[in-house]
Amino acid sequence: MVASKVTSLDVARLAGVSQSAVSRVFTPGASASKKTIEKVRKAAEQLGYRPNVLARAMVSGRSRIIGLIVAYLNNQFYPEALERLSNALQERGYHVLIFMASHSSNNIDNVVEEILDFQVDGIIAASVALSSDLSERCRAADVPMVLFNRAQDDPAMSSVTSDNVAGGRKVAEFLLAGRHKKIGYIAGWEGASTQRDREAGFVAALRDAGTNLHAREVGNFTTKEAQEAARRMFASDPPDAVFVANDHMAMAVMDTLRFELGLKIPQDVSIVGYDDVAVAAWPAYDLTTVRQPANRMVAETVDILLSKIENPDAGPRRIEIDGPLIVRGSARIPEGWKT
Incomplete structure (x- = not known):
């Protein structure tokens, strides 16, 4: 019974x-x-x-559920950021559902359609890009969305990122001040705005100083492809410094250079990353990197989304937050450089 x-x-x-x-x-x-x-x-x-939370949502028209979309969790930046996002939303009385996606547009479309079936009050998309059709689908359903650590050209879409162009410039200026002559770059996934903007700032600063990029490879933000990119880059006429588009790849590159190719860091080659994940400070890597201001990015993302939920007429906001260069031991420190 x-x-x-x-x-x-x-x-x-x-x-x-x-x-x-x-x-x-x-x-x-x-x-x-x-x-x-x-x-x-x-x-x-x-x-x-x-x-019965769902029953209450049917009566009130508000589920108090936020859907979080993330493409991959191998990059240590995202588990930490998602934990902060979840905590911040829960403090404001919202529940969180996490959905995994891939870089495939069809997969992302399917995931968003699934999220909308849960009658969520809003969506945060981290590390994924959306089609304009999908953005319009969310607007038609009156479900606000904010892009976290991604941006796109859609003027109606809100986004929060670090200032990736400025971050790329800081890395170039640091390496040039260290008198590096042959500077390489290992790119992330080329469909990502973060990758595009970091490289744009980096290359522009090199050109402003009268220097061209010595070598370029693509690591697609994965360990395996970053290792393969490092092997190709150092097969002949190797660079004396490399900017890697994020820390996750930078540490894979460092391991390949040290343990496979027998190079010393920073004596033979300087390595700089981007994100400043917790592992970057470990003595095994001691990685010089640009810090993403995760706490401020999370706070802005939550504020934008909840403001849009409370006031659907609120306009889109595109925020770029400056992050500092964190100088450690993986790159030659220029004489007189203030750390």
Whole structure:
């Protein structure tokens, strides 16, 4: 025999309050007296009552669920950022559903359609790019979206990134100040705005100084392809410094150069990354890198999304946050450089 499900009415009767009072106690942001809250929660615990979040969403029209899309978690920047995003949203009374996607446009389209089926209040897309058709689909469904650590040309789409162009420039200026003559670059996935902007700033600063890129390979933001890119780049006429488009690849490049090719870092070649993930500071890597201001990026992303949920007429915002160059031991430090 199946036991009958405990309802809010049962809790109200035991607590000696109205059913609406029970609803207020379990609704984020709703008001109830301390005495009422204590009585209701005590009765709920005694009866084993759990509020039906989905049923409440059908009545209120708000699920208080945010969908997070991420393409891959191998890059240590994203697990840390997603944890911060989840915590920040939960502090504001929202629940989080995480969906995995790939760089394939068809896969991303399918994932977003699936998220919309969950009646989410908003979407944060991290490390993925969206088609204009898909962006319009979300707008038609009145589901606001913010891109995290990605940007795109759609003027109606909000996005939060570090200032990737400025970050690339800082790396070039640092390597030039260290008197490097043959400077290489290992790119990430070329469909990513972060990759495009980091390289654009880096190459522009080299050209401003009268220097051209000595070598270029593509690592697609993966360990294996970054290792292969390093082998190709150092097969002949190797560079004396390399900017790698993120830390995840930079550490793979460092391991390949040291343990396969027998090179010393930074004596034979300087390596600089981008992100400043926690592992970058480990003595095994001691990686010089551009820090992504993750806390500020998360705060801006959450503020933009929740503001749009509360005020659908709010306009899009595109935010770029400057991040510092963190100088460690993987690259030659220019004489007189202030760290």
